[in-house]
Amino acid sequence: MYAVIKTGGKQYRVAQGDTLRLETQDGSAGDAIEFDQVLMVGEGADVKIGTPYVDGGKVTATIKSHGRGKKVEIVKFRRRKHHMKRMGHRQNYTEVEITAITG
Secondary structure, X not given: OEEEEEEOXXXXXXXXXXXXXXXXXXXXXXXXXXEOOEEEEEEOOEEEEOOOOOOOOEEEEEEEEEEEOOOEEEEEEEOOOOEEEEEEEOOEEEEEEEEEEEO
């Protein structure tokens, strides 16, 4: 069984046992979190699609860790003007493991 959930402004297709890197979530490692914005639940021909969310749909996950992603370098350059600006960014994330899907 799989589900499509919405969190952090993004949508993810998840199945039981999957590990995801999401936008930072509240909680510490080992805590359980629930996602109630479930857009679709199903397997094979038996699929429930929400309008916009599935009634009674819920995905449970446990937080594995928090971390920061790889550095992304931003370079702004103007030719012939002696102008170059370099910046970097590392996005925070929360790694979760999906434990149960109900719907």
